[in-house]
Amino acid sequence: AQSVTQPDIHITVSEGASLELRCNYSYGATPYLFWYVQSPGQGLQLLLKYFSGDTLVQGIKGFEAEFKRSQSSFNLRKPSVHWSDAAEYFCAVGAGDYKLSFGAGTTVTVRA
Amino acid sequence: GAGVSQSPRYKVAKRGQDVALRCDPISGHVSLFWYQQALGQGPEFLTYFQNEAQLDKSGLPSDRFFAERPEGSVSTLKIQRTQQEDSAVYLCASSLGWAAGNEKLFFGSGTQLSVL
Numbered sequence: 001a002q003s004v005t006q007p008d009i010h011i012t013v014s015e016g017a018s019l020e021l022r023c024n025y026s027y028g029a030t031p032y033l034f035w036y037v038q039s040p041g042q043g044l045q046l047l048l049k050y051f052s053g054d055t056l057v058q059g060i061k062g063f064e065a066e067f068k069r070s071q072s073s074f075n076l077r078k079p080s081v082h083w084s085d086a087a088e089y090f091c092a093v094g095a096g097d098y099k100l101s102f103g104a105g106t107t108v109t110v111r112a
Numbered sequence: 113g114a115g116v117s118q119s120p121r122y123k124v125a126k127r128g129q130d131v132a133l134r135c136d137p138i139s140g141h142v143s144l145f146w147y148q149q150a151l152g153q154g155p156e157f158l159t160y161f162q163n164e165a166q167l168d169k170s171g172l173p174s175d176r177f178f179a180e181r182p183e184g185s186v187s188t189l190k191i192q193r194t195q196q197e198d199s200a201v202y203l204c205a206s207s208l209g210w211a212a213g214n215e216k217l218f219f220g221s222g223t224q225l226s227v228l
Contacts (some may be wrong), residue, residue: 102154
């Protein structure tokens with residue numbers, strides 16, 4: 001079965017600074033990889049996904065992520081953080097069927 | 113509707129009570145999922161429907177949990193004889209197609225269940 005590890009429980013970043021959230025997965029074949037964001041009181045919203053092809057994927061809100069098979073990683077990045085990016089971020093892995101396994105999440109705090 | 117709607121938003125139950133949580137998916141969405149999100153954790157899969165057929169219920173924690181989607185649209189997650197360990201946020205998600213792994217999931221805001 002697949003699994004996801006998000007090593008950082010909480011990250012604080014200054015507005016305008018860059019952000020990188022780590023995600024490591026465990027799965028034997030090529031995984032389907034996702035990043036979701038959850039703002040307080042809101043449902044999870046898909047930021048981006050990777051299935052195949054170019055290992056650098058662009059998402060919404062200026063986010064991007066890079067799939068590195070050799071490191072079993074799918075880290076999320078944003079060059080310049082806005083206060084509205086404060087939220088909880090979840091990495092998820094799928095095996096190509098309907099079931100997703102989510103990490104425990106990383107909470108991002110943005111300071112002025 | 114415009115998005116996935118869940119009700120109630122909050123539910124407080126006494127231990128031993130039965131509860132019913134409702135999910136209204138996006139109109140026309142074939143696939144519907146229930147996930148359970150414990151405090152400080154990521155969502156965990158509970159069950160999956162394609163239209164009215166429940167194709168996978170392997171994630172339901174016990175036989176006290178029951179889900180249905182009788183007409184292929186609205187779904188209800190029922191928990192009988194609630195226990196404190198059932199306290200969590202219950203998320204519903206839907207997708208347009210047959211959820212072959214690359215479908216975009218649309219999540220509701222969830223129902224936060226607190227069992228006292």
